[in-house]
Amino acid sequence: MKIATWNVNSLKVRLPHLLDWLASACPDVVCLQELKCEDGAVPRAEIEAAGYHVETNGQKTYNGVALLSRSPLQEVSRDIPGFADPQKRVIAATIDDIRVVCAYFPNGQAVGSEKFAYKLDWLAALTDWLKNELARHPKLILTGDFNIAPEDRDVSPDWKEEIHVSPQERAAFSALTGLGLADAFRRFEQAERSFSWWDYRMNAFRRNFGLRIDHILVSDALLPQLQHCTIDKAPRKLERPSDHTPVIAEFAL
């Protein structure tokens, strides 16, 4: 079972890349972020024609998340229960007895800003909710664009900003892994300077100036089946790419 996460930065613009990538990478489950379109504007027919069930939690202009799956998506839930939020950042579903949570974490803009406070509140609410979800579904995958680089090795040496790397954000990431969720990418040997996002500006991709902020977290009950976790840089090399590239985990299931 192959599961991937990809912040597509506009589903409408990236649809050709997505369809090509589905055909070449053959993932079983795909978690998408930053659709930037409402549910009614999602190109469902094209995605279904590629062989995937689709469930979305869309929003115009900003945010929006989707789950694509070859197997049916069951018990679909949207947003964080009990956390009032007009921003569409979460969708979850059960796929072949695995609970998959797809999330687009807030950016936070700058440490100390109002948006940073929202990011921390959102992270606390997500963590509380996931604690319950894990009790109900021991086999769980939390994946998406976390907007947090958990360690210094996940950050280009010339990254000057505090956002994405602050102690508060990293503590929140640790609180999530502390629930019994492992960072799949770090279970394996990886190249130095492995990133999942590169700024569009300053030739960042060519210089490999980036961050590893897109993650796949795997619950303890599922960890024995985890076989690989890789970053697929190919879509980032195309014309008009998303600034993020897919991360893929493979399970012996």
Place this chain on the structure above:
DNA sequence: ATGCCACACCTTGTGTGA
């Protein structure tokens, strides 16, 4: 210090992203 890029929109500039 800003723009450097990309995307969306009740667009011809502005907000947001990371």
